[in-house]
Amino acid sequence: MPVTLSLLQFPLSQLESLTLNGSSRPSLLRKPTAFSLTPRRTALPPIRAMKSMQGRVVCSTNDKTVSVEVTRLAPHPKYKRRVRKKKKFQAHDPDNQFKVGDYVQLEKSRPISKTKAFIAVPMPPRNVRKTPEAVPEDLGLPLESQQI
DSSP, rough: HHHHHHHHHHHHHHHHOOOTTTOOOOOEEEEEEESSOOOOOOOOOOOOOOOEEEEEEEEEEEEEEEEEEEEEEEEOOOTEEEEEEEEEEEETTTTOOOTTTTEEEEESSSSOOSEEEEEEEOOOOOSSOOOTSSSSSSSSOOOOOOOO
C-alpha cells in the first residue's frame, strides 16, 4: 500500500520510465526526508598492513626488476597446523644490484608498473659469525683464581 501511494505522487511521464527490472532512477524512488540518512565519513587513519616484507630473489633476468619469493606461515584451515605459503612479487631494482639467492626487504611504494608496487632494499645477512678480531678474548680483568 505505501508503494502505490508514493507512486501516485509523481507525474505520469516519470512513472512511464519505471520498469519491473529496476531500471528506474533511484532519486524517484526515495521518500523525501528532512535529513540525509547517508553516514558521513570521518577521517580514519590509513591501514598500513604488509608495508614491508622480506624474501629471497629467485629471478633477476629482467632489467631493473627482480622477482622475490616471500614465505610466510599460515594456519591450515582444517588441521590448524602452520604451513609455509610462498608468493612471488615483482620488485623494482633500479641499479640491478641483486642476484639470485640474495635476501631483500620489500618496501611498499606507488605502482611502478602493472605488476610492480614494491622496491627491493638490501637486507643485512641473518647469521653472520663475528670475526675473531671483533670479539675481545681478554677483558683485562683478573680471574677469581688469579686473585690473592
